[in-house]
Amino acid sequence: MDFLGNVVLALITLFLFSYWRFKKAREFFDKNGVAYLKPTFLVGNIAPVLLMNKPMAVYHKEMYEKLHPHKHAGYFLFNRSFLMIRDPDLIRHIMVKDFKYFHDRSIPINPKIDRIGHNLLTMKGDEWKTLRVKLTSTFTSGKMKLMFPLVQECGNKLTQVLGTMTSEAFNIKDLSARYTCDVIGTCAFGIETHSLDDPNNEFQEMGKRVFRFRYRNLIAGAFTKLPESVARFFNIRFVDESVQDFFISIIGNTVKFREENKVTRNDFIDLLMSLRDQTMSKYNDHQEQEDLERFLSQVGEKHAKGQIDMTIDVMAAQCFIFFGAGFETSSTALSFLLLELALHQDIQDKVREEINTLINSNPEGLTYDILKDMTYVDMVIAEGLRKYPALGFIIRECTEDYIIPDTKIVVPKNTPVTVPVYGLHNDPQYFEKPDEFYPEHFTKEAIAKRPHYTYLPFGDGPRGCIGERFGKMQVKVGLISMIRNFKFQLSPKTSLPIKFQQHFIILKPKSGIWLKCEKI
Numbered sequence: 001m002d003f004l005g006n007v008v009l010a011l012i013t014l015f016l017f018s019y020w021r022f023k024k025a026r027e028f029f030d031k032n033g034v035a036y037l038k039p040t041f042l043v044g045n046i047a048p049v050l051l052m053n054k055p056m057a058v059y060h061k062e063m064y065e066k067l068h069p070h071k072h073a074g075y076f077l078f079n080r081s082f083l084m085i086r087d088p089d090l091i092r093h094i095m096v097k098d099f100k101y102f103h104d105r106s107i108p109i110n111p112k113i114d115r116i117g118h119n120l121l122t123m124k125g126d127e128w129k130t131l132r133v134k135l136t137s138t139f140t141s142g143k144m145k146l147m148f149p150l151v152q153e154c155g156n157k158l159t160q161v162l163g164t165m166t167s168e169a170f171n172i173k174d175l176s177a178r179y180t181c182d183v184i185g186t187c188a189f190g191i192e193t194h195s196l197d198d199p200n201n202e203f204q205e206m207g208k209r210v211f212r213f214r215y216r217n218l219i220a221g222a223f224t225k226l227p228e229s230v231a232r233f234f235n236i237r238f239v240d241e242s243v244q245d246f247f248i249s250i251i252g253n254t255v256k257f258r259e260e261n262k263v264t265r266n267d268f269i270d271l272l273m274s275l276r277d278q279t280m281s282k283y284n285d286h287q288e289q290e291d292l293e294r295f296l297s298q299v300g301e302k303h304a305k306g307q308i309d310m311t312i313d314v315m316a317a318q319c320f321i322f323f324g325a326g327f328e329t330s331s332t333a334l335s336f337l338l339l340e341l342a343l344h345q346d347i348q349d350k351v352r353e354e355i356n357t358l359i360n361s362n363p364e365g366l367t368y369d370i371l372k373d374m375t376y377v378d379m380v381i382a383e384g385l386r387k388y389p390a391l392g393f394i395i396r397e398c399t400e401d402y403i404i405p406d407t408k409i410v411v412p413k414n415t416p417v418t419v420p421v422y423g424l425h426n427d428p429q430y431f432e433k434p435d436e437f438y439p440e441h442f443t444k445e446a447i448a449k450r451p452h453y454t455y456l457p458f459g460d461g462p463r464g465c466i467g468e469r470f471g472k473m474q475v476k477v478g479l480i481s482m483i484r485n486f487k488f489q490l491s492p493k494t495s496l497p498i499k500f501q502q503h504f505i506i507l508k509p510k511s512g513i514w515l516k517c518e519k520i
């Protein structure tokens with residue numbers, strides 16, 4: 001058969017396969033009385049994203065609103081059906097109570113092609129569990145305290161650079177990205193990236209490429225698994241080859257240098273090397289035990305089992321995901337916070353007052369330990385992450401047939417489920433003033449009144465964000481370094497309301513957020 005014949009046959013097969021999948025999914029929804037959004041053949045409900053006018057977070061929020069008041073409901077990404085979980089108690093089942101059915105994310109990665117794409121975020125089943133147990137020990141408060149001086153150094157540099165920006169408007173989105181790049185560079189790679197000094201350095205460029213949108217990856221998301229040959233043929237990979245080579249070479253060189261020169265630095269590479277050499281006990285702390293026990297009980301196991309060989313590829317993959325997951329999330333969090341503080345001078349003054357009071361009354365100045373006493377700052381950061389959650393939706397996959405509690409509905413194995421974080425965070429049922437920046441959403445009383453699992457900026461359960469403590473620390477240090485010494489105002493160059501970038505999985509501003517600052 002000639003080439004054209006093959007193409008026609010492939011298209012007919014794809015067409016029939018899609019038709020069969022749609023029919024089966026719709027029959028399942030109809031038979032079980034599950035509400036769903038009416039799909040368009042072939043594209044399902046994804047047209048608003050494909051036409052590029054909807055960021056993924058906004059798209060999921062709008063579906064969350066349309067699917068009110070259902071506890072769970074269906075929608076289609078191309079011909080693949082998804083189940084959106086809207087009800088907080090059902091979310092608790094998916095994320096914690098019945099976690100054993102939902103421990104994986106529905107991201108089809110091929111480890112042979114994506115050497116560093118195969119990491120803690122994308123790994124599945126026992127392999128993920130074994131690695132998560134190992135890495136849990138690198139994110140305790142004890143380890144954060146060891147890394148605090150490295151982060152503080154970047155904060156000091158940020159203050160210094162801001163001091164040169166008082167004469168004209170500057171883009172806080174760009175400045176925050178340079179600060180978090182320096183922080184993750186020094187903590188995850190043991191490298192001073194000098195992004196605050198040089199905005200065009202290589203790390204910044206790599207950071208931009210990490211979450212680059214590619215149509216073919218969106219389409220790949222419609223499949224449970226992609227055979228290696230298909231992924232290679234269509235060049236479907238989640239990490240660009242140039243990014244992969246860059247990270248593997250950096251980690252390889254750094255590890256070699258440290259081994260040869262006996263260098264230790266209390267950063268992630270050090271911790272990964274001690275995990276490899278089984279010398280982690282020198283860092284052991286009480287919290288490590290607590291975190292580990294909680295994790296094991298949540299995943300229903302008594303002991304940590306299995307082994308992962310800490311090769312350079314494995315270390316590079318983890319450092320890469322610490323960079324990928326930690327850089328953009330924290331820098332957008334910081335940019336949106338500064339935007340809101342510039343818009344709300346009263347809140348800005350209150351934040352500054354709390355920071356100054358605590359630091360000035362502590363003989364050692366700013367320390368890791370006084371961060372936790374900053375209760376108003378915590379409320380403000382929490383509100384920032386409510387209004388602008390970096391990940392607007394969370395994705396998991398049902399790994400065994402699962403009966404939805406109090407129903408007879410059996411969710412079939414391999415069904416992807418999503419938790420609409422941005423929708424929940426904007427639901428007036430749970431947040432009194434969803435459209436406003438209102439830190440009082442996070443007073444003790446307001447938190448106590450709200451159902452659990454309605455505020456999920458870091459996800460939850462055993463598969464929640466492993467870097468939460470680190471992310472909060474770097475956002476807080478960045479905020480303190482700026483607010484203590486400068487007063488911020490919005491520049492007329494910023495157009496409001498802020499539009500979100502369309503081609504991005506992370507909720508981030510489309511164009512610059514321009515501010516003006518003056519030294520206090």
Ligand code: HEM
Binds near residue numbers: 121389458466
């Ligand atoms: C403000 C900052 C951050 C936000 C808002 C954030 C948010 C999230 C969210 C929503 C998830 C998915 C959770 C789930 O599925 O339940 C996640 C996973 C993850 N995050 Fe973060 N993150 C932040 C910072 C960081 C940092 C600094 C690191 C590393 C240094 C990091 C590393 C990871 C990793 C490795 C995962 C996957 C964990 C696993 O699957 O076991 N994140 N993050």
